[in-house]
Amino acid sequence: MDEPRPASVRASQRDRADRITALMNAARQGSDDAVGEMVTEFSPLLWHVARAAGLSSGDAEDVLQTVWTRLLEHLDEIRTPAALGGWLVVTAKREAWRVRAAERKQVPTDTDAFAELPDKGSGSEERAILDDQSRTLWAAIRQLSPRCQELLRIIAFVPQADYAAVAAKLGMRIGSIGPTRGRCLAKLRAVLADGLEGNPL
Amino acid sequence: MTPRGPGIEPPADGPMDDVDFGLLDDIQELFEAIDPMPADLPERIRFSLSLRDLETEVARLADEDLSAVGVRGAESSRTITFDSESLTIMIRIDANTDGTVRIDGWLAPPQRREIEMKTTADPLSVSSDEQGRFAFSRVPRGTAQLTVRPAGPKQSGAGPAVVTPALIL
Numbered sequence: 398m399d400e401p402r403p404a405s406v407r408a409s410q411r412d413r414a415d416r417i418t419a420l421m422n423a424a425r426q427g428s429d430d431a432v433g434e435m436v437t438e439f440s441p442l443l444w445h446v447a448r449a450a451g452l453s454s455g456d457a458e459d460v461l462q463t464v465w466t467r468l469l470e471h472l473d474e475i476r477t478p479a480a481l482g483g484w485l486v487v488t489a490k491r492e493a494w495r496v497r498a499a500e501r502k503q504v505p506t507d508t509d510a511f512a513e514l515p516d517k518g519s520g521s522e523e524r525a526i527l528d529d530q531s532r533t534l535w536a537a538i539r540q541l542s543p544r545c546q547e548l549l550r551i552i553a554f555v556p557q558a559d560y561a562a563v564a565a566k567l568g569m570r571i572g573s574i575g576p577t578r579g580r581c582l583a584k585l586r587a588v589l590a591d592g593l594e595g596n597p598l
Numbered sequence: 599m600t601p602r603g604p605g606i607e608p609p610a611d612g613p614m615d616d617v618d619f620g621l622l623d624d625i626q627e628l629f630e631a632i633d634p635m636p637a638d639l640p641e642r643i644r645f646s647l648s649l650r651d652l653e654t655e656v657a658r659l660a661d662e663d664l665s666a667v668g669v670r671g672a673e674s675s676r677t678i679t680f681d682s683e684s685l686t687i688m689i690r691i692d693a694n695t696d697g698t699v700r701i702d703g704w705l706a707p708p709q710r711r712e713i714e715m716k717t718t719a720d721p722l723s724v725s726s727d728e729q730g731r732f733a734f735s736r737v738p739r740g741t742a743q744l745t746v747r748p749a750g751p752k753q754s755g756a757g758p759a760v761v762t763p764a765l766i767l
Contacts, residue, residue: 429644429647429648432644432647433640433644433647436640436643436644436647437640437644440635440639440640440643441630441635444635444639445629445633445635448633454636458636458639458642461639461643462643462646465643465647466647469647526631526632527628527631527632530624531624531627531628531631534621534624534625534628535628535632538625538628549622549625550625550629552622553622553623553625553626553629554626554629557619570611572611572613576613576614577610577611577612577613577614578608578609578610578611578612578613578614578615578618579610580610582610582614582618582621582622583607583608583609583610584607585621586607586608586617586618586621587607587608590607
């Protein structure tokens with residue numbers, strides 16, 4: 398059931414690069430509208446970066462505020478439109494680590510990166526909103542290492558045009574013709590193909 | 599979801615194919631369903647970023663009081679107090695019958711100021727009187743934010759502009 402990709406993703410990489418370049422130039426000249434457009438486009442990705450790092454909703458919102466404020470201070474250092482997504486993701490990850498580290502000092506906690514997701518509860522909420530196929534996928538994702546869970550969640554929100562730039566920033570290997578599948582996607586495909594043996598839903 | 603191939607693990611160092619991209623789409627949908635970003639978050643971020651160049655004092659929420667008036671629960675009145683170093687801003691929010699809200703405000707110490715309200719539609723502007731009173735008769739519901747500026751251009755001794763955090767009407 399492949400949904401058609403949104404127009405922003407379907408557009409050629411060239412069009413997208415031109416558009417992001419124009420937004421960045423306008424933002425440098427102080428256009429609130431251009432900044433707003435970037436915020437609207439990239440915030441969902443940054444939300445999932447922060448939440449995948451294990452932050453509460455409130456902390457994740459603070460991280461996003463910080464990242465966008467910082468972007469406006471550092472716009473001149475981001476040279477290419479493709480670098481914007483990578484810069485935002487890395488800055489959000491760093492800020493999320495910083496917040497987590499500060500919290501660990503204050504309150505001893507052993508919550509893992511997915512502590513707040515519905516699977517820790519009764520599961521009724523999750524069952525209510527997910528169809529069978531999504532539940533199968535969710536169960537498969539949860540069999541992966543925490544690092545793979547975090548990585549896949551982040552790159553799932555990266556527009557295909559930005560994929561190589563962001564993947565490189567996240568330490569994934571880029572092959573001669575583009576990003577490679579990587580250990581996490583390969584493992585996920587294997588888990589799904591095995592039909593989740595021994596892991597009834 | 600995307601149809602999968604036979605049950606063998608594909609090479610991790612192989613190039614990404616349509617199955618991989620389909621899976622990533624499915625993962626995106628999954629997390630949008632179980633842990634969506636708050637829908638109004640980008641709007642709130644835009645709001646606070648738009649204030650970045652103002653030389654301002656930021657007021658903080660000091661008190662919020664919800665009191666139901668009238669018989670029906672929907673007809674309620676909220677009183678909110680914001681404090682900054684130089685100014686206290688108190689506003690009362692009442693529902694209008696047409697779906698908008700009315701805002702009555704008071705500045706302490708009392709003084710003439712320009713009061714701007716950013717809303718989800720166009721910004722609104724009024725002045726406070728000598729007693730520090732001001733009113734917006736019809737404000738659209740949604741995110742809003744008040745900025746209190748000196749009454750005249752470069753008025754001496756008027757103090758800095760004061761902004762409140764975004765509030766939801």
